[in-house]
Amino acid sequence: MLSQKDNEMICRVGAGTPGGALMRRFWHPVCTSAQLPHPDCAPLRVRLLGENYVAFRDSAGSVGFLEELCMHRGASLALGRVEEGGIRCLYHGWKFSVSGDVMETPNHADPRYAARLKAPSFPVREAGGIVWAYVGPKELLPAFSRYAFMDVEPSHRVVLRVNVACNYLQLVEGGEDSSHVGVLHTNMARPGWKENEFTPNPDVVNPAALASNDLEPALKIEDTPFGFQYVALRKTADSQVRNARVVPFIVPYGRVIPAPAFLFTVLEVPEDDTHTSTYIVVHGDAPVTEAKIIELLGLNDPEYYDRKNCTFTASWADSFGQNRELMKENWSGLRGVEVEDATIGLSQGPLYDRSREHLVPADQAVVRVRRVLLESIKRVMENQQPPALGLDLRGVSACDRQLDEGAAWQDLLPSHRQTVAA
Incomplete structure (x- = not known):
């Protein structure tokens, strides 16, 4: 048997939990490559360790992994348009690259403003038919493990x-x-x-x-x-x-x-x-x-x-x-x-x-x-x-x-x- 305290420690994986801290040290599969079948395909809403993200494949075929909610007003990017090298929020048209760079802000078209911002994005690797991401502390990013x-x-x-x-x-x-x-x-x-x-x-x-x-x-x-x-x-x-x-x-x-x-x-x-x-x-x-x-x-x-x-x-x-x-x-x-x-x-x-x-x-x-x-x-x-x-x-x-x-x-x-x- 396992005590309830230890059971909770292993099973709970959300932010701020001991088990979640362990999980956030590793690279994780977040979707299969087949779920993002071609450049500019529909984005994919991903739930990982109790938090929501969006995965998308840009016009060049690269995969991005961002927090789901747009940094502007919190609309879901999983509903967004994937086009012209990025993902665009439907609400006000803000557009982000796979690395989180703010490419366009149509309702405030000052390029100096966009240049100061960056959407929360996460390291991504694609290998073995799987898209992998790391969502832990940036300073603790581990080497990518190959199978x-x-x-x-x-x-x-x-x-x-x-x-x-x-x-x-x-x-x-x-x-x-x-x-x-x-x-x-x-x-x-x-x-x-x-x-x-x-x-x-x-x-x-x-x-x-x-x-x-x-x-x-x-x-x-x-x-x-x-x-x-x-x-x-x-x-x-x-x-x-x-x-x-x-x-x-x-x-x-x-x-x-x-x-x-x-x-x-x-x-x-x-x-x-x-x-x-x-x-x-x-x-x-x-x-x-x-x-x-x-x-x-x-x-x-x-x-x-x-x-x-x-x-x-x-x-x-x-x-x-x-x-x-x-x-x-x-x-x-x-x-x-x-x-x-x-x-x-x-x-x-x-x-x-x-x-x-x-x-x-x-x-x-x-x-x-x-x-x-x-x-x-x-x-x-x-x-x-x-x-x-x-x-x-x-x-x-x-x-x-x-x-x-x-x-x-x-x-x-x-x-x-x-x-x-x-």
Whole structure:
């Protein structure tokens, strides 16, 4: 269990909160590149860490990230015109560049006045099909961290955003909980479960395709420069070999999940205390299509996912579309990895009270997530640098392999011990 005080400290991310101070030290995904598809396209209203912003792509293709409300009289720039190298407020026509320069003030056309002003703007990077921004203290701007998926061919990568109406930590903890994979995702993880027979799932793209039927994995955990890594060790038919599934936690909310032939990098970005933007990036050595990933995740049904607004739409109004009749053959009565994960996160409520839970050894990685975040918050409050900040994360990965008895599981991913500054 976690005390209510500590729970609040980790979960609350608004301005002026300890958790918000930690979050504001990092670069964050703020939208996918596809959400700003071409120069001078419609701007995008973005909620991040309890505050509102506007993202836009100017006439040259550069992306800007500004406070949402116009510095003149507070009208939303998300309603503005994107044209001629900037974004123009509808109210009085004030126009701003991607760097916040005031380009025009039509109702006070004195260029000396405009030259003295600058709209609140924030550093932006575009990489790996994602637009990233930094909204923390300017004097503490960290190096931009690169991930492995940023270096692959676009045809070998799929980037999705899924907005879920619950606190980010509920989704982070689900992703770091290896024991849930063989239960919640039973139909994909353990085909043949109805007949008490384990048949490996042949889908090389599916991250829930387990190589073992063991539902009580033994966990081992090691701290790393980026947070920690853990291994879930599952029994196999050979008593001298165990299946080793290694997953990292990247402060403040990242993880990499292994599929047989691909990797899923997942970033649970807090919009505010009760809303999260989940970014799922699938990459590998072979081409992969968005249609395949959308179907695998169960998001090809509009009952669950509004692709235009990137929103997970299922709710308690229809019990998340759960089919009780289907549960005779389908464990959850739901369909798709993300549908099952998002539904469980939402079922815990907007912000889960962890002081009431009862933990078991299989929850060790979940406990370590909380401890690392609390320690990271403490470091920021003491003006120290938190883990993962400014690191080159291209060597952070995951794997699901066989491990001989007595072999060191850390040797499966030696790069995790060699993570260095970007």
